[in-house]
Amino acid sequence: MLETLGLARMEDLYGHLPPDVLLNRALDLPAGKSEYEILDYFRARGRENAVGFASFLGAGVYCHYRPVLVDAVVSRGEFLTSYTPYQAEISQGTLTAIFEFQTMMCQLTGMDVANASMYDGSSALAEAALMAMRITGRNRVVAARTVHPEYRETLRTYGRFSGMEIEEAGYDSESGQADLTDLERRLSGDTAAVILQSPNFFGIVESVKPAAELAHRAGALLVVAFTEAVSLGLLAPPREADIVAGELQSFAIAPSYGGPFAGILACREKFLRQIPGRLAGETRDSNGNRAFCLTLATREQHIRRERATSNICTNQELIALMATVFMTVYGKRGLRELAEQNLAKAHYLGTKLKRRFTGPYFNEFVAVSSDPEGVNRSLKGRRIIGGLPLRRHYPEVEGALLVCCTETAKRADMDAVAAEMNSR
Amino acid sequence: MLETLGLARMEDLYGHLPPDVLLNRALDLPAGKSEYEILDYFRARGRENAVGFASFLGAGVYCHYRPVLVDAVVSRGEFLTSYTPYQAEISQGTLTAIFEFQTMMCQLTGMDVANASMYDGSSALAEAALMAMRITGRNRVVAARTVHPEYRETLRTYGRFSGMEIEEAGYDSESGQADLTDLERRLSGDTAAVILQSPNFFGIVESVKPAAELAHRAGALLVVAFTEAVSLGLLAPPREADIVAGELQSFAIAPSYGGPFAGILACREKFLRQIPGRLAGETRDSNGNRAFCLTLATREQHIRRERATSNICTNQELIALMATVFMTVYGKRGLRELAEQNLAKAHYLGTKLKRRFTGPYFNEFVAVSSDPEGVNRSLKGRRIIGGLPLRRHYPEVEGALLVCCTETAKRADMDAVAAEMNSR
Amino acid sequence: MIKKVRSHPTQNELLLFELSSPGKKAYQLPPLDVPAVDPAEALGEGNVRAEIEGFPEVSEVEAIRHFTRLSTWNYAIDLGLYPLGSCTMKYNPRVNEVAARTEGLEWIHPYQPDSLSQGAMEIMAALERALAEITGMDAVTLQPAAGAHGELTGIFLVRALLESRGNPRRRVLVPDSAHGTNPATVRMAGYEVEHVASNDRGMVDMAALERMVDDDVAAMMVTNPNTLGIFEDEIAGIARILHAKGALLYMDGANMNALAGIARPGDAGADAMHLNLHKTFSTPHGGGGPGAGPVAVKAFLEPFLPLPRLLRVDEGWRWDYDRLKSIGRVRAFHGNFGVLVRALAYILAHGGEGLKRATLDALLNACYLRKLLEPYYEIAYSSPSMHECVFSDRRQAALGVPTGAIAKRLIDYGFHPYTVSFPLIVHGALMIEPTETESKRELDLFADAMISIAREAEENPELVTSAPHSTRTSRVDEVAAARKPVLKWSPRG
Amino acid sequence: MIKKVRSHPTQNELLLFELSSPGKKAYQLPPLDVPAVDPAEALGEGNVRAEIEGFPEVSEVEAIRHFTRLSTWNYAIDLGLYPLGSCTMKYNPRVNEVAARTEGLEWIHPYQPDSLSQGAMEIMAALERALAEITGMDAVTLQPAAGAHGELTGIFLVRALLESRGNPRRRVLVPDSAHGTNPATVRMAGYEVEHVASNDRGMVDMAALERMVDDDVAAMMVTNPNTLGIFEDEIAGIARILHAKGALLYMDGANMNALAGIARPGDAGADAMHLNLHKTFSTPHGGGGPGAGPVAVKAFLEPFLPLPRLLRVDEGWRWDYDRLKSIGRVRAFHGNFGVLVRALAYILAHGGEGLKRATLDALLNACYLRKLLEPYYEIAYSSPSMHECVFSDRRQAALGVPTGAIAKRLIDYGFHPYTVSFPLIVHGALMIEPTETESKRELDLFADAMISIAREAEENPELVTSAPHSTRTSRVDEVAAARKPVLKWSPRG
Numbered sequence A, B: 001m002l003e004t005l006g007l008a009r010m011e012d013l014y015g016h017l018p019p020d021v022l023l024n025r026a027l028d029l030p031a032g033k034s035e036y037e038i039l040d041y042f043r044a045r046g047r048e049n050a051v052g053f054a055s056f057l058g059a060g061v062y063c064h065y066r067p068v069l070v071d072a073v074v075s076r077g078e079f080l081t082s083y084t085p086y087q088a089e090i091s092q093g094t095l096t097a098i099f100e101f102q103t104m105m106c107q108l109t110g111m112d113v114a115n116a117s118m119y120d121g122s123s124a125l126a127e128a129a130l131m132a133m134r135i136t137g138r139n140r141v142v143a144a145r146t147v148h149p150e151y152r153e154t155l156r157t158y159g160r161f162s163g164m165e166i167e168e169a170g171y172d173s174e175s176g177q178a179d180l181t182d183l184e185r186r187l188s189g190d191t192a193a194v195i196l197q198s199p200n201f202f203g204i205v206e207s208v209k210p211a212a213e214l215a216h217r218a219g220a221l222l223v224v225a226f227t228e229a230v231s232l233g234l235l236a237p238p239r240e241a242d243i244v245a246g247e248l249q250s251f252a253i254a255p256s257y258g259g260p261f262a263g264i265l266a267c268r269e270k271f272l273r274q275i276p277g278r279l280a281g282e283t284r285d286s287n288g289n290r291a292f293c294l295t296l297a298t299r300e301q302h303i304r305r306e307r308a309t310s311n312i313c314t315n316q317e318l319i320a321l322m323a324t325v326f327m328t329v330y331g332k333r334g335l336r337e338l339a340e341q342n343l344a345k346a347h348y349l350g351t352k353l354k355r356r357f358t359g360p361y362f363n364e365f366v367a368v369s370s371d372p373e374g375v376n377r378s379l380k381g382r383r384i385i386g387g388l389p390l391r392r393h394y395p396e397v398e399g400a401l402l403v404c405c406t407e408t409a410k411r412a413d414m415d416a417v418a419a420e421m422n423s424r
Numbered sequence C, D: 001m002i003k004k005v006r007s008h009p010t011q012n013e014l015l016l017f018e019l020s021s022p023g024k025k026a027y028q029l030p031p032l033d034v035p036a037v038d039p040a041e042a043l044g045e046g047n048v049r050a051e052i053e054g055f056p057e058v059s060e061v062e063a064i065r066h067f068t069r070l071s072t073w074n075y076a077i078d079l080g081l082y083p084l085g086s087c088t089m090k091y092n093p094r095v096n097e098v099a100a101r102t103e104g105l106e107w108i109h110p111y112q113p114d115s116l117s118q119g120a121m122e123i124m125a126a127l128e129r130a131l132a133e134i135t136g137m138d139a140v141t142l143q144p145a146a147g148a149h150g151e152l153t154g155i156f157l158v159r160a161l162l163e164s165r166g167n168p169r170r171r172v173l174v175p176d177s178a179h180g181t182n183p184a185t186v187r188m189a190g191y192e193v194e195h196v197a198s199n200d201r202g203m204v205d206m207a208a209l210e211r212m213v214d215d216d217v218a219a220m221m222v223t224n225p226n227t228l229g230i231f232e233d234e235i236a237g238i239a240r241i242l243h244a245k246g247a248l249l250y251m252d253g254a255n256m257n258a259l260a261g262i263a264r265p266g267d268a269g270a271d272a273m274h275l276n277l278h279k280t281f282s283t284p285h286g287g288g289g290p291g292a293g294p295v296a297v298k299a300f301l302e303p304f305l306p307l308p309r310l311l312r313v314d315e316g317w318r319w320d321y322d323r324l325k326s327i328g329r330v331r332a333f334h335g336n337f338g339v340l341v342r343a344l345a346y347i348l349a350h351g352g353e354g355l356k357r358a359t360l361d362a363l364l365n366a367c368y369l370r371k372l373l374e375p376y377y378e379i380a381y382s383s384p385s386m387h388e389c390v391f392s393d394r395r396q397a398a399l400g401v402p403t404g405a406i407a408k409r410l411i412d413y414g415f416h417p418y419t420v421s422f423p424l425i426v427h428g429a430l431m432i433e434p435t436e437t438e439s440k441r442e443l444d445l446f447a448d449a450m451i452s453i454a455r456e457a458e459e460n461p462e463l464v465t466s467a468p469h470s471t472r473t474s475r476v477d478e479v480a481a482a483r484k485p486v487l488k489w490s491p492r493g
C-alpha cells in the first residue's frame, strides 16, 4: 500500500506535519501485553475491591439480579458493534429496540414521549431543568433537598453558566418528604421548574400531585426525578409531572463503580420539540412496510448546531438496550413481583430498626444509630457493607445510615445488620 | 389449542396410554428454581472444587490459555443452537467451518482426510482400531503400553465384544519409548494394527517411522494417537501412519472435569470409505456457487444402518468449532510459538528434577520422587496441584509423578515444585 | 404468501486459507519467563516439523468477522421453529450456558484429587439420582458421550450380563421403525440384527414378536414413543415376552421428552435405557454436539456399569475403580461433564412439576400441528401422536413433489424443514417434532406454510421441486459432492 | 458487479407489544424469604399503581428470538468495514469486554468505602496517567460520559478560570468545519459562537483569526486533525494568537486516532481537550453509546476540574472532595467506569509502540483509499489527509446523484455508508474514515464498490438514487416520520 502512495516509510505519512509539534520520543508507556496478562491485571485489581460482600448500599445505585438473557443479547456483535442508527435501512434492529424502549418508558412513567436515553439520571435532570427554562422562558428552579445530592450538584454545575438560579426547598423532618409549604414560599413569577424526586434520596415516596398543583399554579413545570426504576413497577406513575428524568441502572445494569448507566427523559406531548436526545419514530419504507428511523433531528446539534436543544450526541444506547431486555424478561407481572419483593425486604429490616422518618418508603430508608461508622466497621468484618452515612450530605441528620434492601438481600444478612445496629 | 383438539384437560393428551404404565404420583424432585438460585447452587459446588490452584496435571487433559474470541464465536446462537447441518442451504456456516476444520486437521497431522469429530480421543482410537480391522480383515491389535491407560481401557471395552484381540507391547525402561523389538515380536499375520501414541503417556516423543516400517512389513496398519494437540505445532506430523486418532482438548477446550472434548480421526485417502463420522465436502449450488454439504453418508448409520462404519451420530461439533477458532487465532506462527513455550517451560522444570526416562519430551515428563504423595500433600497446602502419581497405572514405575508444564505454568510455581521435590 | 421472512444482504466470505496472508496474527503470548529451548536440541532434528503448510494467518478482526459472517448463513433455534422429528430441537435456557462456565466447574482437571473435586462429584451424584427418579430405574452411568454411545454401552451391559450367565446369545431384535443407530449399535456389540415388523397401528407386531423371541435372543431395542411418535402401548407385554425367554428389554430413550413426569420406562419393564441429555434435558445442539447419553439400568445390571463409579464414604465422594464385573470404560475420564451440568441446571429449573408441564406442552404442540395439517397431508398411522407426528408424502409425491422438495420449500417460508424420509417404513416421511418451547403463533405460521406448500404442489409443483429460491446458497448438489469427494481445501482450488 | 454480499432470508418479527399475550413469563424470582407486605398498607392506596398498561408479557424463547431476529437487521463492525467519517469505527478487541465484566470491577458500588475500592481507583489513576502522557497534558478528569460532555466540561473549565480572573468574556471561536457539538456546547456554557472561516487549504484562516481574536474572546475550539481530516499545521500559531490575548485553546480530541504516538496536543499549545474513549480507545459503539469523554488540561486548569479528585495518601487512594475552585460535578458518581476499564485494557494491549503503529495504519488506510478514489470523486481539499479523507459529490451531483444516494447505494454493495453531508463547508461531503483495523482486501472491495457506483451514476443514475434495492427494509421515509411523529406503540396501531 505504501508503494501505491509512492512512499518509502510509514513515517512519511505524516511528513507534512510541522516538526515542532511532533513527538520526538516514544510514548512513556509499558510494552504491549497479551490478553492473558491484561485479564490477570484486571482480576488482580478486582480482588483489591470488595468482592462477595453483602451490601446494603443504595442511594442511587442498586444491586438487582441481572437476567442472563441481557448479556446474551448485548453480546451480539450486531448490537454491540454498530453505530448510532443514522442509516435506517441497515439499522432496523437498533431502531426497533429504541422504539420499544421509548414505548415502555412512557408506559412506566405515564408520560407521552420518551427519548432514547441520556448519559445518566443526574445529567438528565439537569437537561430537564434547562428544558423547562426554554419552555417557560423563566430562569429560576426550585429543587427539593430530598433530591439526590449528586444530582443537585450536577444541576448546579449545569445551571451556573446558563443563567439558571437554583433554590433548594427543605423537607419535613418528621415524614422525610419535601416541605411543600417551604417550597410554595419559594415559587415566583420567574420559576421555571419545581424539582422533586420520588422515591426521594431518603427512600421516601413524595406526594407528586400537590406539588404539581403548586407548580402549575405558579406557571412553572413540575419535573419529577427517579433513581430507583424498579419502584415504577409498584408506585403510581408521576402522571401529574410535565417532565420526568430518571436513571435506569436498576434495570439489569451492574453498579460498575458508578457507570455506564442510562438516563431517561420523558415529557408531555406538547413539549416534544424541546426534548433533547435521540428519538426513534415509526414510518414506512418505499414498499409500504413498517419501518423506524431517528426523527425530529432538527432539535439536535448535528443539524441545529448552536440552536440545538442540547449538545448531546453519543448517549447510552447499549445500556438502554440492556434495560429493554430486562423489562422484556420481567414483563408486566414480573416487574410488579420484583418491586413487591423489594418492598417486603426493605420493610422486613426497616421494621427491625429505628427509622428516622415516618413517610412511606419503598426499598430504602434512613436508620438511626448512635455510631454509624462503628456499625459499618464491625459489619465490614463480617463481609457486609452497611448503609451510607448521611453526615456528608445531610449534616443536620446526625447519626444516620441510608439502608437499602433489594430482592437480593438475604434474611440472614438483614438479621445481622439489625443485631449490630440494635446492639448499640 | 386444547379446544382445537376437542380436549378438556391437558391430561387427556395421554389418555390413551395404558394405566399400568402411568406414573400415578408427582416426580420426587425439588420444586423449580429461579436462575439466580441455580447459579448460586453451581457457584457453591464450584467452590467445593479446587479453584485458583496452580496445576501441574496433564496426562491427557491440558490447561492452556483460551483466546477470548473462542467464546465470542461459539456464543452466537447461529452456531450454538443449530442442529447437524443436514439441510445444506441453511447450514453453510457450520458446513464451511467443518470443511476448514477438516483441512487444518490434515495440515497438522499430515493425513489426507479428517472427519468432523469423534466423541473424544479415546473413542476415536477405539474406532481407529475397528477401522483397521475392517480394512485388513484381521483381528489382532498390538498397542504400546505407553498409550494413555484410559485410552487402552476404552479400546479393551470396544474390542471385547467385536472379536478384537489386544496385545500390549512394553516400553524401554531407559528411554520411556515403546519397545519396538518387543512390539515386532508380537506382530503376526493377523495383526490389523499397531498402536502408538506420541508424545506418549510419559510425555515422550515416540519414533513413528520405524514403527510404521514394522507394521507395514507385517501387513498391518499403523495407528498413531495424540492427546496433546499443541505438540503438533512443533513435532513432525505422523505422516508414516495410516490412521491418526487424537484429542483436541488442548485447543481452547476447558478441562471441565473431563469433557466435553473433541476427538478426531484422520487417515490416508485410500481408507476414506472406512472412516466413521461426519464428513463435509465441497460442491456447487444450482447457481454454480461454491457450497458445502455432508457427504459420503453411505458410511453412516442413518443410511447404512447395521452395515455402517460406526453407530456414531451426534458428535462434538461445537467443540470442534472452538478448536477451529483456536487454530485460527494462533495460526501458523502462533501455534509454533505456543508449542515452543510449552517446550521451554517443561524443560525448565524438567532439568531441575530427577527424570525417570531419557527420551525426548515435549511438555510433560515423569519425575522420580521418594514420596510422591507427600510431595503433593505439601504442595496442596501452597495451592499447587502437583503431578499425577503413576502408581495406579504403572505399578512398576515406583515413586514417580507425571508432571506437565504448559505455557500457563509460572516460573515461581515451578521453582516451588522443584524445591519441594528436591527437598526429599 | 410468505409472512415469516424477507430477504436481506448477507456478507460473503472466503475460506480462512484464502484470507490468509503471511505475517498477520490474531494472537499474543505473554513473554516467556524461562530460558527458551532449542527444539532441535531438545527433541532431535528429525522430530521437529517444518512450518505447517497452508495453515492460516489472519488478524483478530478478520477472525471474528470470518466466523460472524459464517454464522449468518445458519438457521438456528434462536431464529425460529426447528421441527426436526426425533431431534427434540427445543429452546435451551441460556442460564445453562452460564452455569457450565462457572469457574470452579469449567477449569477443574479430571485427575485432581477427589478431595478437591467434591463439588463436581456431588453434581454428578445429584444428576444420577434425578435421572433414576425420572426413568424409574435403579442406577445410572453418566459416562457415555451421546445417545448412540449410550446404546452401545447398554448393549455391552446386556452382553456382559448374559456372558456372566454363561451364554451371550446371538440376536438382538430391532423394530423396522428404529433409528439407524440401533442396528449399527447391535453390530458393534457383536450381535446380529433381527428386524421386527410394525403392525398397521405403527406398533410392534406382538404376534410376530412372540414367534421371534427364543433363547437365542439377547434383547430387544424399543424406542418408546417410537419414531412414529406413537406410544407402544403393549410395552409391558413386550417386556413380559422377552423376560419369559431370559432376554432383556433395552429402551432407546431419545424420545423421553414425551414421557418425563407422566410415565417411567422402568415401571413398564425396561431393563436398561439411555437418555439424550442434549435433547430432553437441554444442551444446545451446537451444529452436531456435544451431547451426553447416560444409561440407566435396573439393579441387576448395576455391577456391570462402566468404571469408575461414585462411592459415598465418610469424607464425601470417592471414585471407585474396584469393580470386577464392570464392562470397563467406554471413554476416558468422567463423561461430558459440561453437558451434565446443563442437564442438572435444566432439572433444577423445572422441578418435577415443570418437567411434567413441559411434557404436556410437547404433546399439545405436536397434536395441534397434526390436527392442522391432517387435512392436507396424509398421516402415516391413525394411532394418536405423542410428541411428534409423522406424515407421508403420498398425496404430494403423486403430483411429483416428494417430501424432500416440500422440505426445501419450507426454507423459503422461513422455517427449518422437518426430518425427511425417516422412519423408513413410511412412504416419504415428513417427521415433525415442534417441542414444548414453541408458541402457538410460531406453530400457526408453520402450519400456514405447510398448507400453502400443499397448494403449491397442486398448482405449481415446479416451484416446490426447484426450491429453495430465497437462500444465499441455492439447491446444493449433494450427488456431485459424493461422486468425487473434495474434503479439504488445497491451494490449487 | 456486487462481490461482497448475497441475499438470504431474515426473520420478520412483531413488536414486543404485539407478541405479548397475558400470562406468559420469561422470569422467575427466588421465593421471598421474608413476610410479604401489602403495598397499599405500606405505601398508601394512592401511591400504588394499577397494572402497567400495555407492558409486554412474553416467554423466554420469544424474548431471545425477538432480540436475535432484530439484531440480524443491523449492520455492524463485526460484519464489515464501517467507514463513518469522524466516528472512528474501528474493531474493538473482545478482551475489553471480558475485562469490563471482571466480577470485582462490575459489581462494586460507587459508595463503598475507599478502603474497599482501591483496585477501581488504581485503574482510574493508571488511565489518567496514560492519557496525560498520550496528550501531553498535566491532569485528566475521567468524569464526562461522552465527547460532547467532555466539551461541555472543558468550556465550563475555561469559563470558571476566566471568571476567577475577573472576566468570563463573551465569545468562543469555532471553525466553520467544526462538529455540531462544538457550537452547541458553547451555547450551553453561556457563550456566543463566532465562526471562523477556513481557507482554501481547509485550515483555519490565520489572517481572519488575527482579526477576530480580542480580549472578549474566551477561547477557540479547534479539532485537529480537523473534520476534513487535515492537520492544522498552524496549530502552534493559533495557540500563540489566542494566548497573546489571554484566550484559551480548547482542542476537540475526537480525532486523536490520527495523532496518538506521533504528536501531542499539549506540546502544540492546547490548554484543554477531551478524548472520545469510545473512538480512539475502543469501546464498541453499541448502537449509540455508552462512551466516555475524559478532559485533559494544563496545570493551571487543574484546580477547576470536577470533583471528587483522586488523591494519593499513605493508605492508598482517596477521593478528595475538598476543592474550592472546582466547577463541581458534571454527573453523579465517578464516570463511565466500565468504559474506562476498556480504554485502559486497550492501552495496556498496545503499549506506546502499538498505539503509534495503530495511528500509522489509520493514516495509511485513509491515504490509500483517497488515492484509489481520487480519480472518480472530487477531493474536497488538496491538502494531505490524515486518518480520514473527505470528497465532494460535485461531479456526481451534476448527474443528479447526490452524496446521500451514493451512500444508500453502498448498502447494496454490502458496506455501511460513509458520513454524509458533513462537514458542512464541503458541497455534498463524502467523509470516509476506514480506521487502522481494516485489511487491504476490505479497502479494495470498498474502493471497487465506490468506483462501480461512480460508473452507475453516469450510466444509470436512477439505479443509484432509488437505492437500496437489496435490504429487507427499502428506502425509509424520514420526511413522513418527522411530519407527524409516532414515537411510541399504541394499541390502535
Ligand SMILES: Cc1ncc(COP(=O)(O)O)c(C=O)c1O
Pocket: B312, B313, B314, C086, C087, C146, C147, C148, C149, C179, C181, C223, C227, C252, C254, C255, C276, C291, C293
Ligand atoms: C430415536 C433416536 N435414537 C438414537 C439417537 C442417537 O442419539 P445421538 O445422536 O445422541 O447419538 C437419536 C438421535 O438422533 C434418535 O433420534
Ligand SMILES: Cc1ncc(COP(=O)(O)O)c(C=O)c1O
Pocket: A312, A313, A314, D086, D087, D146, D147, D148, D149, D179, D181, D223, D227, D252, D254, D255, D276, D291, D293
Ligand atoms: C469531531 C467530533 N467532536 C465531538 C464529537 C462528539 O462526541 P460524542 O458523540 O462522544 O459526544 C464527535 C462525535 O461524533 C466528533 O466526531
